Amino acid sequence: MSGYYSLLQNIERYVAPGAEAREAFFSILREVVVKKRQFIVQPGFVCIHQSYVVQGSFRAFFLSDQGVEHTLQFAVEDWFISDFNSYINQTPASLFVEALENGRILQMAHDDVEALCSRYPVFERYFRIVAQKSFAFAQRRILSNIGKSAEQRYLEFYELYPDIVGRVPQYALASYLGMTPEFLSKIRKRL
Amino acid sequence: MSGYYSLLQNIERYVAPGAEAREAFFSILREVVVKKRQFIVQPGFVCIHQSYVVQGSFRAFFLSDQGVEHTLQFAVEDWFISDFNSYINQTPASLFVEALENGRILQMAHDDVEALCSRYPVFERYFRIVAQKSFAFAQRRILSNIGKSAEQRYLEFYELYPDIVGRVPQYALASYLGMTPEFLSKIRKRL
DNA sequence: CATAAATCTTGAACTGCTTCAAGTAAATCT
DNA sequence: AGATTTACTTGAAGCAGTTCAAGATTTATG
Structure with a gap:
């Protein structure tokens, strides 16, 4: 139950879901234990879940044709991670998501999240805000990369x-x- | 009126607003004519509007302390542009947004958009999808930059x-x- | 259309970063 | 604990990309 609470806190930084919406959200979560070096996403497979990190650290990386790894994202406690492109379009992933330490995550399936958002606009809003912040963050990183x-x-x-x-x-x-x-x-x- | 229609088409690729929501949305739009080399966003000023490009081309760029320009984004017809970080947090901009050609844009103010989203979840959804796609796009660019x-x-x-x-x-x-x-x-x- | 301003091109010298290779240190496993 | 894998360090040589400077070409403006 512990992880649910910290995710709820994250949500309540931006929106205030009612008791019913909150319960509906909890019902689509699944807590998963992962071991160091375990892959929770692999190229070729559709990335069904978005994962909220309860404990541990993760990385999403691309493996080039020449065998070079390019890390796209890290995630530690209170962050989300996935192959986001695969997740939103429900197309095969091109990234690995790997646990760098033993850890625990909360997984939520794409279709469940979509259904939840349709039913409770408060989550539509939450995920909009998260996506917008993620985008702004990615833009800062691009500036850093090119400049x-x-x-x-x-x-x-x-x-x-x-x-x-x-x-x-x-x-x-x-x-x-x-x-x-x-x-x-x-x-x-x-x- | 022409620009309104192409923006509506963009929206209808993802969601289907009712007549009332559509009219409410149109009512917060303002069509603006811009001249080549004109700045529609400048560092230091809060970026109040998000702009949809009806005609013309634009760029958002950062000017470093050493006077070097770094272009973060281009926008042509049917794209959005702004200093997105400034827009979502309503903090002073750090980017210029400059017209590269004479053009026309549809501007929508941050607070109007937020109010609209609260009232019509269909727009909450639309802007969520747009933000998610933008984020996925930015991630692809990061991979390209680092790899x-x-x-x-x-x-x-x-x-x-x-x-x-x-x-x-x-x-x-x-x-x-x-x-x-x-x-x-x-x-x-x-x- | 003539002049000025802005943009693009080209070459030579330079440097930040990579590549390769070999050695050291630190985790992980039995 | 000892053996093995995995991660980190260091140096030398090479190259992708920058810097600087001057000339050529295009675009804007009176």
């Missing part, structure tokens, strides 16, 4: 998410920041 | 938006793709 040096990108990330820096493997962070692990190692040395 | 070479990024953009390539200044496209105008010129030469 800043590798060192600046690392420092910016470190300022924003010092906890994540200490919690994920360095090669994963490097692939998120768009540089090689070797170069990230060198940046850290000279700072 | 691909300058030449690959250009080719990818050219495939997706051949029309835009021919329509916007090359320095603007270069700053969108995260490279110098000189280098884009060289890429185009060798292709």
Whole structure:
């Protein structure tokens, strides 16, 4: 039950669902335990669920034809993660979503969420706000990618998410920041 | 009236508002004529409106401390543009939004949109879907930025938006793709 | 249409970042 | 605890992309 409460808190930062809507929402959630290195999404399979992280850390990454990994997103407690493109269009995923630590997530299936939103506009609103914030966030990252040096990108990330820096493997962070692990190692040395 | 119809068509790709909701929506729209090189958003001012492009082309860009421009988004007919971060949080903008050609837009004020969404959940849904698609799109761009070479990024953009390539200044496209105008010129030469 | 302003091109020198390879350290498993 | 895998470090060489500067071309304006 613990995870339900923290997700509810997240929701109540933006909207105030009534008791009935809240119960309806809880009823579509499923708590899942995941082990380190486990994949909760894999390329080729449709990403049915969106996952809210109760405990643990995760990453979504793309594996290029040449075998290079590109981390698109990290998620720790109180964040959502999925192959979002696959999730909203219900098309086959192109990303892996991997647990970086043992953890627990709350999964909600796409069709259940859609039905819930149709019935309770308060959730339509919640997911609109979340999507808008996610978009604004992604735009800030794009600006950082096109405008800043590798060192600046690392420092910016470190300022924003010092906890994540200490919690994920360095090669994963490097692939998120768009540089090689070797170069990230060198940046850290000279700072 | 012409612009209203094409925006309505856009909406009806995702949802089906009733006559009343439709009229309420139309009532918050304002059609504005803009001249080439005109700014419709400027840093420091809160971005009150979201703009739907009826005719013309626009770009949103960030001007760094060193005076370098970084284009975050282009918009042509049937696209939305704004400083989205400023718009959703109603905080001062950090971007310019500039008309690249003479054009016409439909502006809708933040507070009017919010009120409309509260009253007509069908619009809540519409803007949720638009935000989700925008986010998924931004994620694809991030992958392209962190994983691909300058030449690959250009080719990818050219495939997706051949029309835009021919329509916007090359320095603007270069700053969108995260490279110098000189280098884009060289890429185009060798292709 | 002539002049100015803005945009694009080209080359040469330079540098931030990658690649490759080998060694060290730290997790993970039995 | 010892063995094995996984992750991180370091240096040397190479290259993708930048910077600077000058000229050519296109677009705007009186």
